[in-house]
Amino acid sequence: MKVAVIQLNVGENKSKNLSKAVHFIDEAAGKGADIILLPECVNFFGDTAEIINQAETIPGPTSDVFSKKAKEHKIYINCGSIYEVADSKYAYNTSLLFDTNGEIIAKYRKIHLYDATFKDRFTSKESENIRPGNKLVTADTEFGKFGLSICYDVRFPELFRSLALEGCQMIFLPAAFPQYTGSMYWETLLRARAVENQCYIVAAGQYGKSYNGNVFFGNSLIIDPWGTVIAKAHEGEGITMQDIDLSFVEQVRNNIPTFSHRKPEVYKL
Numbered sequence: 001m002k003v004a005v006i007q008l009n010v011g012e013n014k015s016k017n018l019s020k021a022v023h024f025i026d027e028a029a030g031k032g033a034d035i036i037l038l039p040e041c042v043n044f045f046g047d048t049a050e051i052i053n054q055a056e057t058i059p060g061p062t063s064d065v066f067s068k069k070a071k072e073h074k075i076y077i078n079c080g081s082i083y084e085v086a087d088s089k090y091a092y093n094t095s096l097l098f099d100t101n102g103e104i105i106a107k108y109r110k111i112h113l114y115d116a117t118f119k120d121r122f123t124s125k126e127s128e129n130i131r132p133g134n135k136l137v138t139a140d141t142e143f144g145k146f147g148l149s150i151c152y153d154v155r156f157p158e159l160f161r162s163l164a165l166e167g168c169q170m171i172f173l174p175a176a177f178p179q180y181t182g183s184m185y186w187e188t189l190l191r192a193r194a195v196e197n198q199c200y201i202v203a204a205g206q207y208g209k210s211y212n213g214n215v216f217f218g219n220s221l222i223i224d225p226w227g228t229v230i231a232k233a234h235e236g237e238g239i240t241m242q243d244i245d246l247s248f249v250e251q252v253r254n255n256i257p258t259f260s261h262r263k264p265e266v267y268k269l
């Protein structure tokens with residue numbers, strides 16, 4: 001199974017963003033990708049006051065674009081995330097997985113919202129515009145079982161453990177991780193989630209300067225169940241591809257059967 005992560009610098013012009021995403025999807029499919037992951041906020045990354053105006057229904061214009069591409073190339077596409085209308089004031093930050101017929105087989109609304117303050121650097125108040133999701137989302141495919149997550153979720157190991165306990169062998173994490181925090185621990189967090197859950201983690205990031213001058217970290221990664229980085233994006237926009245054999249998950253879980261060594265009756269979680 002060939003997995004491709006597409007790293008993008010997304011701006012405020014939705015049709016430009018989508019044309020670029022489609023260009024890279026066509027290229028990755030041409031190189032044999034079976035599954036493609038795009039970054040968080042794939043069709044619009046701009047002023048937070050605009051989020052509600054850019055939010056769409058699902059299905060809607062943006063999901064139709066990805067559906068068409070998945071069907072045309074007979075591949076799986078995880079769109080990263082788009083803003084989905086929640087009500088008149090709020091959106092969800094929603095990730096969609098399309099199957100080879102272009103059907104939406106998984107819809108995950110970001111559960112953990114990024115409210116963070118770095119004095120003199122930047123402030124993020126995702127909860128001012130976004131409603132949190134409240135459901136674990138997995139998808140069964142002919143390749144194996146996948147779990148969905150988005151960006152800030154990576155800091156919540158409970159979510160990843162829950163997905164692994166549901167049987168996920170590979171977990172997607174589309175992201176828009178700032179350079180500041182990304183350079184400190186983006187890779188560490190992702191590798192930890194892979195090692196502790198003995199699964200593949202596939203993460204696609206936004207890269208470079210955004211609409212307000214904040215810089216995003218990129219460094220899209222594919223990590224195996226030992227926590228080894230098996231593919232890493234270069235700087236800039238582009239495609240990173242890697243062959244993955246999901247049977248390696250079972251091998252690692254048999255080598256060190258941590259799932260059967262758990263003591264959930266002792267933990268106070």
Ligand SMILES: NC(=O)CC(=O)C(=O)O
Pocket residue numbers: 114150151152153155176177178181182
């Ligand atoms: N952008 C996010 O959702 C999360 C993030 O940047 C961080 O955890 O740091």
